Amino acid sequence: MRGFIDYVKRNPALGIGMSMLLFLILFTTVGRLFIDPQNAYKQTIFLNQPPSREHPFGTDAQGRDLFTMMVLGTGMTLQIGAIAGAIGLGVGIVLGFVAGYAGGFVDTIITSLIDIWMTIPSFLILILISTILVGVDLKVTEMGLIVAIVSWAGPARAIRAQVLSMRERPFVWMAKLGGMRTLEIVMKELVPNLLPFLVMSLSQSVYGGIMASLGLEALGIGARREPTMGMTLFYVNYYSAFLLGLWWWILAPVSVIVLTLTSLVLTSIGLDEIANPRRRRKV
Amino acid sequence: MHLNYVIRRVVFLFLVIWMAASINFLLPRLTGRDPIKEQMLIQIASQGRKREDAQNMIDTYTRIFGLDKPLWQQYITYISNTMRFNFGYSIINYPRTVMEIIINRGRLTLPFLSVAIFISFVLGVLLGALLGWNKTPQWVNNIVVPPMLVFSSVPQYLVALVLIYFVAFRMKLLPMGQPYPSTMMENWSDPKFLLAYARHAVLPILSIVVVEASGWALGMRAMMVTVEGEDYTTFAEARGLKQSRIFFRYLLRNAMLPSLTGLALRLGFIITGSAVAETFFSYNGLGSTLGAAIGQFDFFLLYGIVYIMVLSIALATFIMDMVYPLLDPRITYKAQKG
Numbered sequence: 001m002r003g004f005i006d007y008v009k010r011n012p013a014l015g016i017g018m019s020m021l022l023f024l025i026l027f028t029t030v031g032r033l034f035i036d037p038q039n040a041y042k043q044t045i046f047l048n049q050p051p052s053r054e055h056p057f058g059t060d061a062q063g064r065d066l067f068t069m070m071v072l073g074t075g076m077t078l079q080i081g082a083i084a085g086a087i088g089l090g091v092g093i094v095l096g097f098v099a100g101y102a103g104g105f106v107d108t109i110i111t112s113l114i115d116i117w118m119t120i121p122s123f124l125i126l127i128l129i130s131t132i133l134v135g136v137d138l139k140v141t142e143m144g145l146i147v148a149i150v151s152w153a154g155p156a157r158a159i160r161a162q163v164l165s166m167r168e169r170p171f172v173w174m175a176k177l178g179g180m181r182t183l184e185i186v187m188k189e190l191v192p193n194l195l196p197f198l199v200m201s202l203s204q205s206v207y208g209g210i211m212a213s214l215g216l217e218a219l220g221i222g223a224r225r226e227p228t229m230g231m232t233l234f235y236v237n238y239y240s241a242f243l244l245g246l247w248w249w250i251l252a253p254v255s256v257i258v259l260t261l262t263s264l265v266l267t268s269i270g271l272d273e274i275a276n277p278r279r280r281r282k283v
Numbered sequence: 284m285h286l287n288y289v290i291r292r293v294v295f296l297f298l299v300i301w302m303a304a305s306i307n308f309l310l311p312r313l314t315g316r317d318p319i320k321e322q323m324l325i326q327i328a329s330q331g332r333k334r335e336d337a338q339n340m341i342d343t344y345t346r347i348f349g350l351d352k353p354l355w356q357q358y359i360t361y362i363s364n365t366m367r368f369n370f371g372y373s374i375i376n377y378p379r380t381v382m383e384i385i386i387n388r389g390r391l392t393l394p395f396l397s398v399a400i401f402i403s404f405v406l407g408v409l410l411g412a413l414l415g416w417n418k419t420p421q422w423v424n425n426i427v428v429p430p431m432l433v434f435s436s437v438p439q440y441l442v443a444l445v446l447i448y449f450v451a452f453r454m455k456l457l458p459m460g461q462p463y464p465s466t467m468m469e470n471w472s473d474p475k476f477l478l479a480y481a482r483h484a485v486l487p488i489l490s491i492v493v494v495e496a497s498g499w500a501l502g503m504r505a506m507m508v509t510v511e512g513e514d515y516t517t518f519a520e521a522r523g524l525k526q527s528r529i530f531f532r533y534l535l536r537n538a539m540l541p542s543l544t545g546l547a548l549r550l551g552f553i554i555t556g557s558a559v560a561e562t563f564f565s566y567n568g569l570g571s572t573l574g575a576a577i578g579q580f581d582f583f584l585l586y587g588i589v590y591i592m593v594l595s596i597a598l599a600t601f602i603m604d605m606v607y608p609l610l611d612p613r614i615t616y617k618a619q620k621g
Contacts, residue, residue: 112295112298115295116295116298116299116302117302118548119299119551119593119596119597119600120299120302120303120306120551120593120596120597121551121552121554121555121592121593121596122551123551123552123555123556124551124555124589124592124593125306127573127577127585127589128306128307128310128585128586128589129310130577131310131311131577131580131582131585132310132311132313207436211438214438215438215440215555215556215559218440218559218562218563219558219559219562219573219574219577219578220574220577220578221577233440233441233444236444237562237563242444242447242448242451242452242459243452243459245452247448250444250445250448254441254444254445257437257441258433258437258441261436261437262432262433262436262437264436265432265435265436266432
């Protein structure tokens with residue numbers, strides 16, 4: 001524990017990022033003890049109330065309690081990001097390791113595919129995919145799965161580059177000479193050495209997933225009945241909250257989104273410091 | 284510049300465009316839904332569109348896209364239509380063609396978007412270079428970098444939302460949205476219109492600049508530190524060159540190169556992000572039209588806009604790839620593998 005605190009002092013980005021993330025997780029879990037989840041869905045007559053003792057964050061144009069919405073929505077948005085990030089990283093690991101380790105023709109095919117795919121903005125691909133789902137009432141999990149469709153390319157490319165540089169290191173040769181099979185080398189030699197890098201990739205692809213889901217939801221594609229952050233933004237715009245001067249309705253989701261995204265970026269920077277100690281950066 | 288490299292990039296450009304067009308072709312056919320018929324049924328029911336009109340439109344589409352022909356033939360027709368920018372008619376705004384709408388709306392988006400990207404890039408690079416320069420006191424960094432980190436990690440429409448509330452609604456300094464006052468006609472040769480357009484474009488541009496300039500500044504700042512450690516910088520200092528010359532010709536020029544690659548990669552993100560921001564600004568540009576097309580299930584308009592966006596991003600990336608070797612003579616693309 002003592003060592004950990006000492007380390008965080010040298011790597012403040014990781015410390016700040018992780019504590020912000022921890023705060024958000026506490027907010028959405030412990031927060032649940034103080035709310036009635038129904039208030040995030042139930043439409044009441046208390047429309048557009050400014051923050052008060054009863055409604056600490058105020059209410060929106062449908063009379064939903066914003067505090068309840070934020071407590072539930074933070075969890076949902078993190079959930080979308082986590083699903084998309086985990087699947088994206090999983091596919092990215094497989095493709096990245098295959099391309100980086102196999103090399104040659106396989107590598108050329110996979111890399112070109114990734115390059116082409118990355119030139120087409122993932123957001124537009126998601127919009128096209130969502131047109132298939134017009135009229136379908138999406139759930140939060142499904143939203144995560146949809147976003148996952150575009151989350152693999154970034155990690156795949158980054159992991160491939162890492163594998164490529166690690167493949168020629170002496171310890172891999174030693175393992176080869178020692179008679180290890182390819183899969184064994186990958187699992188026992190490469191993966192453990194890349195672990196900090198993989199965790200950083202995870203945090204980056206969770207960030208990417210949340211970013212993509214926010215954009216889609218802000219355009220009205222998503223779990224429309226759920227109080228996710230992006231859907232809240234959509235309704236802010238739908239009911240022109242800024243025209244009515246409802247600052248609390250804008251403040252709540254904006255703060256949660258800023259906290260979420262910044263915490264993930266800081267965590268990535270901190271993890272990058274662990275993964276690439278030679279490239280020491282000050283933030 | 285190596286010919287081989289140029290050919291590779293051209294092939295790549297066509298692959299991207301072809302892939303975008305193919306996704307557009309495949310997706311609706313995978314679902315087995317008929318967007319035209321679905322839309323017509325809705326319109327007949329809700330807007331009292333005449334049955335003959337609807338039938339007429341369905342026939343037009345069947346003819347244009349050859350929907351009665353085998354799939355491979357449909358595919359060839361579709362691709363050749365797309366290459367000639369023939370995306371058919373908008374379902375909602377029939378009989379206007381998709382291309383007509385794209386040009387109408389695109390000319391409102393293109394000017395402010397390109398100005399915004401240009402300002403963000405120049406400002407970001409200069410700011411980042413100054414921050415990373417070893418003559419800049421550390422406390423400036425301590426103050427400026429944390430907010431930049433926050434700005435660069437949020438989407439631009441979030442900044443737009445806050446700007447609309449504070450600058451436009453609270454302080455009433457600038458209009459809250461729309462590309463030009465609704466009392467005006469769109470007339471690009473009228474200086475009064477241009478002035479109004481510029482005034483309305485300030486907030487959308489600002490929301491892009493705040494986010495993107497911060498991102499580039501942070502990247503640039505990190506690169507400056509690397510360049511400052513290079514031998515040629517030490518040599519330039521030993522020669523007693525003027526600080527301004529070292530800064531611009533030695534540090535800035537070399538540190539800038541990765542930012543240029545970053546520009547190409549970031550372009551898609553900026554364009555799609557501004558599409559969302561446009562809906563917040565109720566800005567009648569290409570982006571909000573995309574948003575509206577999603578809401579109204581106007582599939583042909585949607586596919587047209589997506590294709591045009593992919594095309595412009597792919598072209599911009601291509602141009603950047605062509606310019607890059609000219610800017611950095613150290614790069615030779617002879618043995619570029621993977």
